Amino acid sequence: MAIEEKLNEKQGHWILAKVGKKVLRPGGRELTQILMKNMDINPSDDVVEFAPGLGFTAAIACAKKPRSYTGVDNNKQASELARKNVNYDKMTMIVADAAHTTLPDNHATKVYGEAMLTMQPLEHKREIVREAARILKPGGYYGIHELGLCPDSISEDIKQRVYKDLSSNIRVHARPLTTAEWCDLLQGEGFEIIRVDSNAMALLQLGRVLQDEGLLRTLKIMYNVTTHGELRKRILQMRRTFRSHQNDMNAVAIVARKK
Secondary structure (H helix, E strand, C coil): CHHHHHHHHCCHHHHHHHCCCCCCCCCHHHHHHHHHHHHCCCCCCEEEEECCCCCHHHHHHHCCCCCEEEEEECCHHHHHHHHHHCCCCCEEEEECCCCCCCCCCCCEEEEEEECCHHHCCHHHHHHHHHHHHHHEEEEEEEEEEEEEECCCCCCHHHHHHHHHHHHHHHCCCCCCEEHHHHHHHHHCCCEEEEEEEEEECCCCCHHHHHHHHHHHHHHHHHHHHHHCHHHHHHHHHHHHHHHHCCCCEEEEEEEEEEC
8 A cells, every 4th residue: 555655646758658659749749859859969069968867868969969968957966867878078067957057157958857847836937937948148049848738729728627637646746837838938038939839748659658768668668567566557547648648738849049
């Protein structure tokens, strides 16, 4: 019973990582790759990533050989994992809140973050976007990949139902926004929108898992889910939640430029 209670308290991404899932972004590997292509990282860039997690996207960024890469994560253990998983001699990790990075003004030419603004209340979202603007040089790019609500005209009742179900079933206080609201958030802090892309939020659908993880890892994940009853119970609950809101949620990737 104690183990079950502990599992019930764990956030959804922890449960998925426990069974071996590596790609935890709402739009999957595909939308991450689109975001990174649109960020156009090159050897002249000083790159900052908010909340690198396991370092999946950091590896993509560092493969472009930027002049510097800095990851900012408020979890020391996550920072150490990202550093371990990415082999790049110009990589630095900072343990700090994304709203208070400790980096100097006009430090970076490219800043991005994935699946982290969604988890913040609106005011903290604004603080993080404001920090991205502060550390970016004029003309620098800020990219986000986040959970979205759709359509832009979604009713307040459905929006609140999504918030409630994510909180109770995924154990995260996620507050996704519509595409228009994400754009308004960025524009309100001095950015101009360059590119908007979207994808289905199909994190736990078999086709997306195969696309994100490959056949061998998908088989490993399925084995782990099948053989761990309490983890399976939570994952099936998450999948039901995502399916029940498949017409209300999507994934959004936006690239904006500091004016």
